[in-house]
Amino acid sequence: MRDGTWADNPQFRLTTGNLSTAQEVAINLRAGALPTELDLDQNSMLYVDPSQSDRFKTDSLIAGIAAVLAVSGVVFARYRRVEVAGPMIVTALSEVVILMGAAAAIGYPIDLSVIAGFVAAIGTGVDDLIIIADEVMSEGEVSSQRVFQSRFRKAFWVIGAAAATTIVALSPLAVLSLGQLRGFAIFTILGVLVGVLVTRPAYGDILRSLLTGDH
Numbered sequence: 001m002r003d004g005t006w007a008d009n010p011q012f013r014l015t016t017g018n019l020s021t022a023q024e025v026a027i028n029l030r031a032g033a034l035p036t037e038l039d040l041d042q043n044s045m046l047y048v049d050p051s052q053s054d055r056f057k058t059d060s061l062i063a064g065i066a067a068v069l070a071v072s073g074v075v076f077a078r079y080r081r082v083e084v085a086g087p088m089i090v091t092a093l094s095e096v097v098i099l100m101g102a103a104a105a106i107g108y109p110i111d112l113s114v115i116a117g118f119v120a121a122i123g124t125g126v127d128d129l130i131i132i133a134d135e136v137m138s139e140g141e142v143s144s145q146r147v148f149q150s151r152f153r154k155a156f157w158v159i160g161a162a163a164a165t166t167i168v169a170l171s172p173l174a175v176l177s178l179g180q181l182r183g184f185a186i187f188t189i190l191g192v193l194v195g196v197l198v199t200r201p202a203y204g205d206i207l208r209s210l211l212t213g214d215h
Helices: 019-030 051-079 082-106 111-137 146-177 178-213
Strands: 038-041 044-045
Touching: 019 038, 051 082, 051 111, 082 111, 082 178, 111 146, 111 178
Parallel strands: none
Antiparallel strands: 038 044
């Protein structure tokens, strides 16, 4: 950098001892975490402390989980039914676990944009679960499996339409190279797909089993 060659040929090469270390370094670099201290000028040393960023990631996850618990508490206060609010908490938290597992499986760095995508997915997910619970419970007791399926289909149609709108709106951000916005869009879309294909139907099955006694 000092001799000006970086401006003409901006390339960086780092040699590691094995493949796993190289993959770990690649993930850290994509997340913006340099593997060493910064020495950009002679006689001076610069160091970026990552503790604040790490703390923010943890706080963001805690805030998302707290939001799920708070909304579930409101749902319980409305319906006074543990079998409605309880599965909602489990379903929403399982969605977070699935998303984090997907990020680990593809080796995607969990930076602040991905955390924001998690929070957005949790928000839309809890909203969808409330729609299901409200549609199923608002018209009175669920006397049979047929009544439940009729009400669940109405709620799921609304959820599916909203999910399609979200995916279409965020698709350009997921495709274009717009920095951290790409990670946010990818994991928000992934969260919506996981919700529509996995967690919403799972919540519906759990709710049907608890309300109708059909195991």
